[in-house]
């Protein structure tokens with residue numbers, strides 16, 4: 144199976160459209176359920192409660208007015224009564240159980256209050272008195288039925304061959320007292336409860352239509368949303384396939400959403416890094432193979448000359464072979480260092496050690512080794528300091544910096560290693576007075592395989608790995624480091640480590 148076949152194979156898992164549709168439907172079902180419960184199942188309960196509380200509110204308003212001496216209806220009460228189809232009758236009960244009507248509002252042809260005799264009104268008043276002045280009840284009624292009895296709470300379903308369907312009415316009776324003599328006032332409110340079955344049936348039919356329309360809309364929206372969400376991802380996928388084939392010139396477009404834009408930025412960054420890495424790897428292989436071939440050719444050539452021509456077996460020729468071997472060995476150990484650091488195999492073995500002492504030994508060794516070439520490595524310090532670090536790694540940093548100092552040293556052929564203490568930190572600087580580094584190169588020299596001078600010069604030994612090793616080691620130690628450099632004047636590479644208190 145080719146790579147492309149593999150990419151065309153359908154992947155397991157739901158598509159964005161089906162997922163979106165699924166969530167939309169779940170949401171829709173929940174919404175319809177809530178609407179069903181409230182609009183269809185609980186409609187009657189809500190209707191009754193609303194009526195009941197409105198009746199109570201009207202009665203309370205009237206009682207408040209009576210208590211402060213105002214026994215006439217306010218326009219507010221009348222308009223509320225009209226709005227909610229609530230009939231009102233207000234009486235005063237005089238001695239001898241005599242009822243004196245004060246005022247009434249009759250807004251409903253069906254009103255029960257206005258169709259019963261005074262005797263029944265008195266009876267309702269007494270019932271309310273027996274219940275601490277407040278009576279509220281729902282009962283089946285028909286004012287077309289002359290025999291209706293409130294007490295029984297029942298309306299017969301027929302009289303003779305006239306059939307009465309059950310209709311509900313709600314009545315509220317409140318008794319309050321006003322004036323110096325505490326005369327009892329009776330407020331009666333009444334409202335017919337309209338049967339809601341027809342409304343509920345209408346709502347049910349509407350509900351089915353609403354559900355069908357909403358399902359269609361959900362389907363449509365899921366498709367539109369999915370398309371707009373997925374399109375930047377699909378585009379990025381196409382671009383990523385190009386990248387996978389090794390085309391680093393691609394650009395990821397993630398317009399549409401914050402997340403896709405962020406993803407596109409990350410992918411663009413990754414592709415830039417990949418492309419740079421690829422270029423640098425190729426350059427490294429070219430450089431390293433050149434670096435390996437040249438000394439090997441030289442060693443072979445000098446060896447053959449010394450073998451074949453007895454007079455050529457001189458210490459100078461021997462030295463050339465030794466120098467070339469050293470060049471090879473430097474290259475190989477740099478490669479080894481970088482691959483170990485890369486593989487994270489070289490773990491930090493931190494321990495307190497006398498940094499100054501180690502610097503003294505290293506610089507002395509350097510001086511001996513390089514002394515012949517006329518290079519001088521100086522060490523400046525004022526006291527001994529101890530640091531807690533990986534001794535071999537820190538020395539590796541130092542060797543790389545001193546090597547660079549020597550390789551890029553100026554005419555004075557001098558490299559200065561300086562140790563300075565500031566508060567809790569010790570700063571080690573490696574200073575040369577050579578070519579220096581251009582400001583636009585300063586950020587790049589720490590990159591792996593980077594060489595300012597890309598044209599290979601035999602005079603300058605270098606793999607482009609040294610500063611990358613320095614950077615990795617120092618970052619692992621959490622040390623700060625940097626370089627100050629001026630073209631033509633020289634460079635100062637430095638790093639700082641915390642001083643270990645004894």
Ligand code: ADP
Nearest residue numbers: 547551579588594595605606607608609610611
């Ligand atoms: P190399 O092995 O080529 O020296 P490094 O990683 O050590 O690789 O350095 C990277 C590049 O930084 C070098 O190629 C060189 O151009 C520049 N560089 C490093 N040290 C110095 C220095 N002391 N003076 C000038 N240029 C330097």
